[in-house]
Amino acid sequence: MHADVPGRLWRRLWGPAIATLALLVFDPEAARAEPAVPSPPNGLLADTGKGTLSAADRDFVVKVRLAGLWEIPAGEMAQERSADPRIREIGKAIAGQHVALDALTRAAARKLKIQLPGKPNADQQKWLGEMRDATGADFDQIYIDRLRAAHGKIFPAIATIRASTRNDTVRKLAQQANQFVMTHLTLLESSGIVDFRALPTAPAPDASPSRTAAVVPAAESTRTAPGVSTPLLALALVGGLVVGVLATMRFAGGGRGRSRARYRGW
Template identity: 25%
Template sequence: MRRAFILAAAAAAALSVAACQKTDSQPSAADPGTGNDAVNAAQDAASAAVGAASATQISTEDFVTSAAISDMYEIQAGEIAQKKGQSADVKAFGKTMVTDHTALSKELKPLIAAAGKTPPTGLDERRKGLIDNLNAASAAEFDQVYLKQQEAAHDEALSLMRNYAEKGDDVNLKAAASKAVPKVQAHLDHVKQLQAAPPAPAKK
């Protein structure tokens, strides 16, 4: 009941923020992208709040769903970053995300099957929204949007892995979650370094 209340509150906040942004940040003729950028940023922030709440779920069913969708999102977002990234560092990070999360997904697959669970085969609506916002981001804004999404996504994934490693009920998945924690933490640390450092220019 408490988890449902938290998720409902986060979802309500998401709708409220997005609605306010749509009302107050309409694009101007001089800068037609401003309004959409503000709305998309509000949606991404709301997604982060919902994700932070949902990452506390510790049932095996919830863990499998969240972990599978997290990997799918990271792979798709990383592929977009390799194409749209404006700095060499962002492009390289996107490539690393594709490699590392593809590997993590493959490691989890047989363990999920052994636990008698079936992972989802596509993104949920929340992560679809994040991908849509990456695709819609202008060249000038892309790196910032991507890295902000990545910080929130890895905060969520780190919480998910730590919580299941500590409190999960499948011994093999608990071990996999524990093993994943240092890798996810390294990704999060890398994101924060990229946000703090001047961008390296992308190769032409």
């Protein structure tokens, strides 16, 4: 009953082994290709207003509202004052998306009974004033710099709320806001005039022994040997698999032949 196990194993592995080998030999880039980046399924999140509402949650909803109150008029100015078609496109896209985000924010605030502001704060009004006083390339730089800095500040704040809030409506708004901010960061950076050297430096990682001791060995264990590429290593593994299966078949076949010889000699 077990005599044909190697044969069945070979038939089961032969197709995948040859397919992997062919992929590595003829298209190694495809073998290393990453899967498509997923979009979070917002429809799976509840939005009932249930859960404890913290002071940080309330502050977050207010800040999302404030972002729209100044970025919508800033985007309108970009469409009117910039001579660069790309800046005008960016301004139009960001202003339009903030209209949509503002509607989501106001709906969440009504459900949670959060009082929202009706005008930008003092800093935001100052930034809008700078844009009104600028023209041409100066306007473009101010518009991109101010919005890129603002999005860079709210980005980690959104992550903190998304990860910590107990309220399902705030959780969903944070996830939605995160998708808007990611899009706006990308649009602003597509202008080609973001001064990345002026961005704030990220804090140094925690190098305490209790954390590094648990992380470093795992990282070391997955490191590829110097000079050995991923496709070559995978090719060697596939080759070893093929040789091993062939050897197993030969050994099993020889064993069956010897058993039959002994049986015939009795």
